[in-house]
Amino acid sequence: MEAFKILFxxxxxxxxxxxxxxxxxxxxxxxxxxxxxxxxxxxxAKTTEAAQQR
Numbered sequence: 580m581e582a583f584k585i586l587f588x589x590x591x592x593x594x595x596x597x598x599x600x601x602x603x604x605x606x607x608x609x610x611x612x613x614x615x616x617x618x619x620x621x622x623x624a625k626t627t628e629a630a631q632q633r
Contacts, residue, residue, distance in 0.1 A: 586592040 586596055
């Protein structure tokens with residue numbers, strides 16, 4: 580419990596908490612962005628493949 584007290588009450592702890600939240604948010608953002616790009620690339624590849632077969 581002492582660790583939580585330090586995390587939420589000292590400037591160093593609050594900065595660490597901010598960094599932790601930022602890194603988690605950045606990971607969420609990149610995961611969504613990469614998933615969207617992979618989906619778009621897969622759709623573009625299917626379109627190109629279908630056009631080449633004609």
